[in-house]
Amino acid sequence: MLVYGRSKYILALLVLLLSALYSLPNLYPQDPSVQVTANRGSQVDQAFRQRVEDMLKTAGIAPKQVELQKGGELLVRLVTPDAQIKAADVLRQAIGNNYVVALNLASTVPDWLRAIGARPMLLGLDLQGGVHFLMQVDQKAALEKRFESYAEDIRVLLRENRVLYEAVERRPDNSIVVTLAPKVDPGTAQGLIAKNLPNLSNDLVGNTIVVRVPDAELQRITTDAIEQNVGTLRNRINELGVAEPVIQRQGTDRVVVELPGVQDTAQAKRILGATATLEYRGVVEGNAYDAVASGNVPPEARVFYRKELGPDGKPVPVLLNKRVIASGDQLVGATSGYDSQSGTPMVSVTLNGVGGQRMFDFTSQNVGKPMAVVYIERIPEVTKVDGKEVRTTRTSEQVISVATIQGVFGKQFQTTGLESPKEAADLALLLRAGALAAPMDFVEERIVGPSLGAENIQRGMEAVGYSFLFALVFFLFYYRMFGVITCVALLLNLLIVLAILSVMGATMTLPGLAGIALTVGMSVDANVLINERIREDLRLGLPPLSAISEGYKRATGTIVDANMTTILAGVALFAFGTGPVKGFAVTLIVGIVTSMYTAVSVSRGIAALIYGRRRKLQSISI
Structure with a gap:
């Protein structure tokens, strides 16, 4: 009566192997490194690689490895973060502005794992830290760009209204001088400019119109430039696929950008600052x-x-x-x-x-x-x-x-x-x-540590570990053999969650760890329902094999109903939340789906493997 199909065993074994395989990259640490990418017109080749090695040797820096990558980039792996910062400073001063030098955390995952799409799970700024950029907006360039736009608008306006002019020029005193052709009524041109560009003031001097930009408008232009740049940077980071970034304005002309878990910081730096x-x-x-x-x-x-x-x-x-x-x-x-x-x-x-x-x-x-x-x-x-x-x-x-x-x-x-x-x-x-509304320059770049601090991260990890350990100890003592079955199912559940999050490229934050801890509790709840159903059927006098079969059958519907409501709550959190709330929702949804599979299907398969062949079973350890 306790039947578990061969195809289900094959599926469970396949899930176990794939989960172990795609979780494996998380065991490989990252190397502090410096990535060098060529700007337009420059080149990264073997000669440049040798030149970089000579520079580092002269500076007394011993790199772990210097790799010439397929994308035309040079990756210098180093042993310590201090050596990384020193190497970056040396290369920036030596190779000039034709190359982008960026700090990086390079993966050490073997090529054969990368070939099958296996990659480590990304950690957020609160757990791992990331790359910190401080960027400054060129306000002078923003004003020049806007003045060129005003001048072009005036030219188009006069052409479309058939008003002849000799020149439309910008002057250093933040004014635009419009020189009209002879015999042209200057009042007509002045009226057109006043009507179509009401935020600008203009004065008529003979046959010329002097258009000025008020101080309030100048201030608005520079403020809008910074706001537009912040929005553009956010769009560019979204295009790069970086999760959980920090982008915020600092002061009157600077923007702070912090990116967690970026593998190609040289590309990020090039894309962020490019105009x-x-x-x-x-x-x-x-x-x-x-x-x-x-x-x-x-x-x-x-x-x-x-x-x-x-x-x-x-x-x-x-x-x-x-x-x-x-x-x-x-x-x-x-x-x-x-x-x-x-x-x-x-x-x-x-x-x-x-x-x-x-x-x-x-x-x-x-x-x-x-x-x-x-x-x-x-x-x-x-x-x-x-x-x-x-x-x-x-x-x-x-x-x-x-x-x-x-x-x-x-x-x-x-x-x-x-x-x-x-x-x-x-x-x-x-x-x-x-x-970008105006060019931006990188004023500062550094690797930042976890925002929560090592002690808080350690406590978060310990909380997840202890929640799992308490569940295991409770089940081993309270449900005996079925406690062992439950512990195996819980271990497989965590392995599957880790593999899925790694494949998805999800960014793990402290709220995400809380979501995993919660899914452990939800998985325990499902196994408690199953084990108590089996105990209840045994007390009613059912044979052990029938009790196991009926216990799983009767508990499954309740487990699915209860977990579906939690999944819907997680979907709502993901749809309407931002940042850490979304991270919590992702781990919660993934954990609940996998816990339903391991609690209902995998644990039943293990029970069938232990007790299914014993026809004259008199009792079970539960």
């Missing part, structure tokens, strides 16, 4: 070489340079229209891939309504003419002046593609001309996350 974006511009007819040599650039044009070098080994100039057709600010979607015709990396772009309409209007009027794609990147640099570090930002503008418009298109199209699939993927990520 790469795209601009689409029309090509102006004319000889760019002559314009550069003579200085006679057409008034509607600007000189840009292509990323490819010409026959003379110098960048190739190209004349592009000052007016931007569409920019990264107008993108609503971007995915990386390969061009179906050329097989080169590309980014598939989707514009918003305004950008799509402008692109449609331009391509409708310029079929058969060339259009250029400009890759813009603002690169922070650190130079020493009189022994002090001075932080500046260099803007790199390269024409990555010039193509003839073959037909009319609007919102959706492809951008090619990128150097590598990684560059295409990073650019797509940046475009999806949104542009």
Whole structure:
């Protein structure tokens, strides 16, 4: 009567083996390390690796290992955190601004485990700590960007209303001077500006209009820039898949970012601080070489340079229209891939309504003419002046593609001309996350310890351990042989929970540990129901085998009903909670589902294995 199918035994054995396999990476510690990644145009190769080894040797630092990874990164593994910080300082000073140097905790999980997708469970800032970045917003660049936007808005406004003008220029005193053409009524232009840009003040001086930005508006611009950057950083971190990050504003122009369990901190640092974006511009007819040599650039044009070098080994100039057709600010979607015709990396772009309409209007009027794609990147640099570090930002503008418009298109199209699939993927990520309102520089970077402190973490671990130990001791003394069965089921339950959380890439925090402790209690509750049902049937005079079978059968429905209500509560916590509450909900849901399987199915299989073949069983140890 106590029957447990062979297929169920096979399933239980398979679950046990897979759980043990995917829990195994959690036994491997992490190495403190320094990761070096090349910026656009630089290269990490064997020669660079040898150069880094020589730098470390000269500084008296003995690395554990220096690895040249497949993604074009260099990973320097070190023995202690002190050596890690010292090595990072040495490399930053020696290799300059062409490389990103980031602190990292490198995995030591064997390649064969990584090949099957096994990875260690991530720990949150409260348990493990993580990487701390202090970033400073370049407020001057934010103002310059906004003034350029105001100037372009004025140009478009005057053109659309057929008001002729000679120049719209920004002055160093935070003003924009609009020089109108002769015989133009300045009052008309002044009225248009006042109506469409009411937050700006303007004064009429002869044939020119001086547009000024009030101090309150300047303050709002810088405040909005910081707020927008915080939102953009949050989007970028979400794209990186980092769980439980800390992103908060500090002071008037700084942002603190703390990332737990990041495996590729160099990529995180590169993505967080990058201001790469795209601009689409029309090509102006004319000889760019002559314009550069003579200085006679057409008034509607600007000189840009292509990323490819010409026959003379110098960048190739190209004349592009000052007016931007569409920019990264107008993108609503971007995915990386390969061009179906050329097989080169590309980014598939989707514009918003305004950008799509402008692109449609331009391509409708310029079929058969060339259009250029400009890759813009603002690169922070650190130079020493009189022994002090001075932080500046260099803007790199390269024409990555010039193509003839073959037909009319609007919102959706492809951008090619990128150097590598990684560059295409990073650019797509940046475009999806949104542009930074102003460049940001890394003022400080360090590895931070657990926020709860070693003593609190130790107490949390002990609480989980003691809750499990108390349950085992109670069952061993109170239910005897069935106590042993319950203990085995509990051990398997914890193993399955650890494996599932590792595969999910969940971040374990102290509330998550509380969730695991609670699932141990829920699993114990299920086994108490089963064992008490068996005892009750034995007191009613049922044979031992019948009592075991009926006990499991009658308790299963009650266990499922009780646990389903708790699962629904966990789903609500996950749906409406944030941060640690979500971590608690995830471990709670996973733990309850696995505890139902181990308490009802696995423990019955063990009981059947012990008692099922004994036909004349007179008593059981319970």
